[in-house]
Amino acid sequence: MLTIGSLGKKTGTKVQTIRYYEQIGLMPEPGRTEGGQRRYGDTEVDRLSFIRHSRQLGFPLEAIRELLDLSDNPDRSCHEADSIARRQLKQVELRMDRLKALRTELKRMIQECSGGNTADCKVLEVLRDHSECLTDHDGIGA
Amino acid sequence: MLTIGSLGKKTGTKVQTIRYYEQIGLMPEPGRTEGGQRRYGDTEVDRLSFIRHSRQLGFPLEAIRELLDLSDNPDRSCHEADSIARRQLKQVELRMDRLKALRTELKRMIQECSGGNTADCKVLEVLRDHSECLTDHDGIGA
DNA sequence: TGTAAATGTTCTAGTTGCTAGAGGTTCAAG
DNA sequence: CTTGAACCTCTAGCAACTAGAACATTTACA
Incomplete structure (x- = not known):
C-alpha cells in the first residue's frame, strides 16, 4: 500500500495533481487509513501511469477519459x-x-x-x- | 477614429481580447465618446498589431510587455x-x-x-x- | 513513550490568455 | 424616430494544473 507521495514518485506526478485527477473523476477515490490518509494499490499505479503517459503524448484529459473508458471495456472496437x-x-x-x-x-x-x-x-x-x-x-x- | 470593433477587425483581434489587454495594462486606456464608448487612433492600431504579431510568434504577454517597453525607449540597447x-x-x-x-x-x-x-x-x-x-x-x- | 520532522489533509485562490454570457446602453442608418 | 447592430460592465469559465494557509497524522529515533 502506497501513500499519495510514493505514488507520485513512482509515476512522476505531483501530489496535488493526483488529488486533482481524483476530484475530476479521472482517478477513483482510494481507500483511506483510519486517520483519513489515502492509500493506493497496483491498480492505481497502472491507471495513473496510463494517464501520465497519455498526457506526455499530449492527449487532453477528456481524450484520456475516453481512452480509459475503452480500456475498461475490452469488447469494444x-x-x-x-x-x-x-x-x-x-x-x-x-x-x-x-x-x-x-x-x-x-x-x-x-x-x-x-x-x-x-x-x-x-x-x-x-x-x-x-x-x-x-x-x-x-x-x-x- | 475607430471603434473597438473596427480596431479588432483591422488587427485580427476579438473585442473581448482588446478589453482584456487594456485591463492588464498592455493597451492604454483609450479616449471615449460622450456615451462612454472607446475610440482608437493610429497609435493604438500599431501597438495592437505589435502585440498580435508577437503573440503569433509565441511570445508570452510578459515578454511582449518588455518588448513594448524597449520599443518605447529608443536609446536602450x-x-x-x-x-x-x-x-x-x-x-x-x-x-x-x-x-x-x-x-x-x-x-x-x-x-x-x-x-x-x-x-x-x-x-x-x-x-x-x-x-x-x-x-x-x-x-x-x- | 515522547517528540519532532515529514508527510498527509481540506480549502481557496492563482496561473495564462483569453472566451462567453447576462443584462443593459449607445450609435448610425433609414 | 425607431430599430438593430455594436457597444458597455461584470462575472464566470476553460485547461491543467500549482501554490499556500492552516491543521492532522504518521513514522523514526532517542
Whole structure:
C-alpha cells in the first residue's frame, strides 16, 4: 500500500495533481487509513501511469477519459482508440507546422540584429511590421 | 477614429481580447465618446498589431510587455530585445523536439493497430506500457 | 513513550490568455 | 424616430494544473 507521495514518485506526478485527477473523476477515490490518509494499490499505479503517459503524448484529459473508458471495456472496437490517436497525431502535426514557421521568422529576426540601440533594432522592427508575415490570424502554437 | 470593433477587425483581434489587454495594462486606456464608448487612433492600431504579431510568434504577454517597453525607449540597447527573441527561439525549438518525439510514438502506435477489439489494441497497450518510452517526466508539449 | 520532522489533509485562490454570457446602453442608418 | 447592430460592465469559465494557509497524522529515533 502506497501513500499519495510514493505514488507520485513512482509515476512522476505531483501530489496535488493526483488529488486533482481524483476530484475530476479521472482517478477513483482510494481507500483511506483510519486517520483519513489515502492509500493506493497496483491498480492505481497502472491507471495513473496510463494517464501520465497519455498526457506526455499530449492527449487532453477528456481524450484520456475516453481512452480509459475503452480500456475498461475490452469488447469494444479498437477503432475508437485508433481514431482518438489519429486525432491527436493531427494536432501534433499542426502544431509542428506552426512552430516551424515561427522558428524561421525568429531566426531571421535574430540574425538581422545590429546590436545598436533599439531605435534601429531589427527584432522590434519585424515585430512592428505586420505586413511581412503570413497573417495567420488565429495563430499561436496552442 | 475607430471603434473597438473596427480596431479588432483591422488587427485580427476579438473585442473581448482588446478589453482584456487594456485591463492588464498592455493597451492604454483609450479616449471615449460622450456615451462612454472607446475610440482608437493610429497609435493604438500599431501597438495592437505589435502585440498580435508577437503573440503569433509565441511570445508570452510578459515578454511582449518588455518588448513594448524597449520599443518605447529608443536609446536602450538592442541586446535586450535580441535576448528576449533568443529565449523565445529556444522555447520554440524545445517544443519542436518534444513534438517530434511524440509524433514518432503516435505514428508507431497507430500503425500497429490491429482493428480488432480493445483487448489487444496496440494503442491502449502502448499507452499502458510506460517503460517503452523516454520517461520525460515533466514532459508535455506545453 | 515522547517528540519532532515529514508527510498527509481540506480549502481557496492563482496561473495564462483569453472566451462567453447576462443584462443593459449607445450609435448610425433609414 | 425607431430599430438593430455594436457597444458597455461584470462575472464566470476553460485547461491543467500549482501554490499556500492552516491543521492532522504518521513514522523514526532517542
